[in-house]
Amino acid sequence: MKHRVMEFSVSHPKWVFWLVGLLTLLALAMIPKIQIDTDPENMLPADNAARVMHEEIKHRFGLSDMMVVGVVNEDHPQGIYNPATLSKLDTLTRAILAMEGIVASDLMSLSTSDNITQKGEGQISFHWMMERAPKTQAHADLIKSYVSRLPMLLNTLVSGDGKVAGIYVPIESKDLSYGLYQQMLTVIEQLPSGHEQYHITGLPVAEDTFGVEMFKQMAISAPAAGLLIFVVMLLFFRSVPLVVAPMLVAMATVIITMGLMIGLGYPVHIMSSMIAIFLMPIAVVDSVHILSEFSDHYRPGVDKKALARRVVNNLFQPMLFTSITSMVGFASLNTADIPPVQVFGSFVAFGIGLAFVLSITLVPAYMASLSDQTLNKMAKRVHDSEEANTPLARFLRHIPAFTMKYSKTLIAMVVMMFAISGWGISKIVINDNPTNWFELEHPIRVADRVLNEHFAGTYQAYLTFTYAGDNTHNQAQQLAERSGLLLQDANDELKQLWHELLTKHGQDINALSQAVLEQQFLADDSQLRYWDGLSTLLEFMSGSSKAFLDPKQLAYVSDVQAALINSGLVGKTTGLPDLLKTVNRELHSGKDRDYQLPASEAVNAQAILTYQSSHRPNDVWHMVTPDYQSAVLWLQLKSGDNQDMTKVLAFMDKWFEAHPLPKGITVDWGGLTYINVVWQDAMVSGMLESLMTSFVVVALMMMVLFRSVAWGLIAMLPLSVTISFIYGLIGLMGKNYDMPVAVLSALTLGMSIDFAIHFIERTRVLVKEQGSWQKGLTQVFEEPGRAISRNAMVIALGFTPLLLAPLVPYQTVGVFLASIMAISCVITLLVLPAILNVLKSVLFNSESKPVSNVSTASTEREVDHA
Structure with missing residues (x-):
């Protein structure tokens, strides 16, 4: 079959070009149908229990995702409590209220909040905290005194130090946040200049903004990677027409894969946006091997078609297995119960398979279609420049003697690397935070840092209490x-x-x-x-079942609030007990001594009824359901790191164990900060399972490929060393194990084995041909060694444009993919020969005699005959 395919490709190159061109055009026609999904919540399946509960909590209490706008004034002696700053705050609030996509009735700002004061004995008064911006400092001071008496507002709408005022903006949908963010920035630019600084943050805006910038980066990084790959290959092969071939393979692979994904209706998610970046360098791997051998053996007068068939035939088996192992590595991501990861893994695997097919069809067809004059010029440039005596070639020739002399030392160093890597892996911290996907000086990252230094926290989680009754x-x-x-x-x-x-x-x-x-x-x-x-x-x-009017149940909820605050893990909690305590205080003395829960269910009901006469009566139903069967606590956290939310969950698990829930009460968690923990845990466990499963599958494939358990295990060494070293390095550096790092496991698995397969396959063939282990190894470090080194450099350099990206996940991918290529190449070229040298009497006892490679011999005769 492969012979017929290759024969067709070199004999009918135009048919190959037309077919590939048609597929590419069809794929391009699908691109306008692109759907964009920037919501990390979709990392979880729609029916995931935690996600379902999160949506249920939002619906039950009428809660919305929020953006947080901060107005900072650190220069004025009174902080934000001065007429100029409060006037700008009021102007900004009213402008935001007029924007579409805002849940205006729930927006929280000094301009939209009530002040609660005594009206007389047993009476209470509600009036706007800041119905209009103050004109005098005395009025601003009065507002300050109002806020200081209301725990529900202090450290939420105004920081404890009085230097920052906040606007909590509930939005109808998270995908509106970037547009609203831009509108808010426009309004801020139009405000009078002064000492104020303005910041906008919150998980919705961080996630949506990342999605927008992610697609901009995709449009920049993929072409930049392609251009750099082209330049590097041009340095190696010194022929623009020849280097065009792998670039055509890479572009066709990326376009067809992305077009297929979009055409099938899959949205482009944060994960799948990286498909183009991953495929661009991977797609040229096989082409580089083909071009390397073709350019080394082409001379004027040689039949180009016969040489193309010979080269592809020689490389077919190792290219096939390297492609399959890479496909297995990415396809294994389907075992993770995370839909975007499954889509990413499936289509990268498809793209790798497509790149292999194009490499054995389009590349030989392209080479066969080049004129003899073009190829002769290429051969003259390559061979006249003494390709075999380049610095890379001379360096590689020293390696065989070095590895044989220091075999045991190299093996000992690998053992030491495993030990150090194991120590580093034990230090890995699983953590992620969408806000940290931006660089340190990005406006959203700065806003997050500034506002969380002053406020109780801009990250939200919800803890609900539900009474199911005894039966x-x-x-x-x-x-x-x-x-x-x-x-x-x-x-x-x-x-x-x-x-x-x-x-x-x-x-x-x-x-x-x-x-x-x-x-x-x-x-x-x-x-x-x-x-x-x-x-x-x-x-x-x-x-008879209004559980959360019962003083005992409310007291328990209040105890939970106190425990959370005392833990130091939560900046602030807000719930029904806070409202009841405030109203109770004002209905009595107005003094702090009466800031406590009412003593009876009837008084609690009266307090809520009293609050219903405020300007924001529906705020009650954001804390408790109308049937009083369920109540919710709003937790404010200063950090959105998964580790910090996990600590809160662990703390409350222990607390509930020591303080059992009242009979009939159950608790549930919700909120974006909590959901991020759930999908991150699912990703880590899924990736670990994928890695272990595919590692075993690849090991079995190596044993089948080389028809030997020993050879199969040796082939796994570069992969094993690379994976352990990379993840050990992550632990030692203190780098969090986050989304991009988790996905790298698949690429490590697929790419690290590539060099080992080519090295071992060519070593076995050359040792047979030369009849000597030493001579065979020396030949391996000629053209095969150069091809492996070129590939490592092409792929590593191909990812370097990611280092310039303003998005941290892209930078992470760039750094670690370059490291993966470098480490796996070094291990292949240094450690594998050392191990083969130590075990040569066992591994080559039946391969020390010259045995002609059938396919090689036959194709060589074909070239000579031509």
């Missing part, structure tokens, strides 16, 4: 039994209607009560008494 089924059963007694004299039509309502809303007394209220309005005089009776029954049963 929900019994409550429904009691409702059915009691209503049956009420309706025993009613007609069948009414009974049937009640049965339908009970079936539909039986688990939600509030919804059932609303449905009964509607029937009361529609009922005639003969039926009204029955609906009135059912309404009274529902009112009684609803009142």
Whole structure:
């Protein structure tokens, strides 16, 4: 089959060009259908339990994701409490309220908040904290005194030191945050100049802004990588027409792969945006091997078609296995239960397979289509410049003697590397934070740093408490039994209607009560008494289960708040107890001594009813559900690092163990900071499973390829050393194990084995041909060694444009991929020969005699005959 494919390619190059061109054009036609997904929440499947609960909590309490705008004034003696700064804050607030995509009723700012004060004995007054911007310093000082008395506002809307004021902007959808961010920046630019600084942060804007900049970077980095690869190959092969071939392979691979993904309806996520960057250097690997051998053996007068067939035939098996192992490495990402990672792994694997097919078809077709004059010029430049005597070639020739002389020393160094790497791996910290995906001086990163230095925290998590009752089924059963007694004299039509309502809303007394209220309005005089009776029954049963009006339950929630604050892990918590304590204080003395929870359920109900007369009555329902069956605490954290959120979770697990939840109460977590922990944990466990599975698969493939357990295990050495060293280095450097680092495991697996396969395959063939281990090894460090070194340099340099990216994940990928290529190449060229030298009597006892390679011999005869 391979012979027919190669024969067709070199005999009908135009057909190959037309076919590849057509596929590329079809793929390009799919690009306009691109869908962009920048939400890390989609790292989790839609039915993931934590994600479902997160959405349920947001829906239950009417919560929205938030952007945080900070106004900083560190120069004025009164901080932000001066007329000029408060005026700008008010102007900015009103401009934001007018933007589309804002949940205006829930926006929190001094301009939209209530001041709660005593009106008289047992009476309370609500008036705007800052209905209009103050004109005098005395008015600004008055606002300061108001804020200092309201714990729910202090350190949330104004920092404790009074130097920063915040605007918490709830948004309808996270994907609107970048557009809103730009609008806010425009408004800020138009504000009068002064001593104020303005900052905008929050996970939604960090994630959405990263998505926008990510696509800009993709449009820059992929072409830059391609250009650099082209330049490096041109230095090696000294022929523009010849170097065009691998570039065509790379571009066709990237375009067809991305077009296929988009055409199939997959959105381009943060992960899949890197597909082009990964494929561009990988796609030229096989082409470099082909070009290297072709340029070394081409001379004027040689049949170019026969030489192309010979070169591809010689390299077919190692190229096939290197491609398969790389595909296995990326395809293994499908074992991770993270949809974007699965898409990324699948399409990179597809792209690698496509690059292999194009390398054995398009490249020989291209070489066969070049004119003899072009190839002769290439040969003259290459051979007249004494390719075999370049600094790289001379350096490689010293390696065989060096490795044989210091074999045991090199092996000992590898053992030491394993030990040090193991120590480094033990120090790895699994951590991520979307805000840290930007460089230190990026405006969002600066905003995050400044605002979290002053505020209780701009990162949010939610802890919910839900009362399920002692037995929900019994409550429904009691409702059915009691209503049956009420309706025993009613007609069948009414009974049937009640049965339908009970079936539909039986688990939600509030919804059932609303449905009964509607029937009361529609009922005639003969039926009204029955609906009135059912309404009274529902009112009684609803009142009997209002868990979070119960002082005992509220006291427990308040204890949880105190524990979280005392832990030092959380900057602030806000919940129903805070509101009740504040209202209770103002209903009594107005003194701190009355800042406590009311003593009875009735007083709690009265306090909430009193708050309903404020300008923001719906704020209550962001803390507790209308049926008082569920309450939520809003946690503010100064850091969005997974490690910090994980510490909060671990602390509360121990606290709940020591202070058991009241009977019938359950707790759940939500919020973007919590969701990031969940998907990061899923990624790490998934990547580890993928790595171990694919490592075993690749090891088995090596044993099959070389028909030897020993050779298979030796081939795994560069891979094993590279993986352990890279991750050990990550641990020793203190670099967090985050999303891009996790994905690198797949590339390490696929690429590190590439050089070993080519080295071992060519070593075995050349030792047979030369009839001597020493002579065979010397020949390996000629053309094969140069090809391996060229490939390592081409790929490593191909990723270096990523180092200039303003996004940290891209920089990480650039650094570590270059390191992977360098380390695996060095291990292959230094350590593998050392091991083969030590084990040569075992490995080459049956291969020391000259044995002609059938395919090589036959193709050589073909070239000579031509």
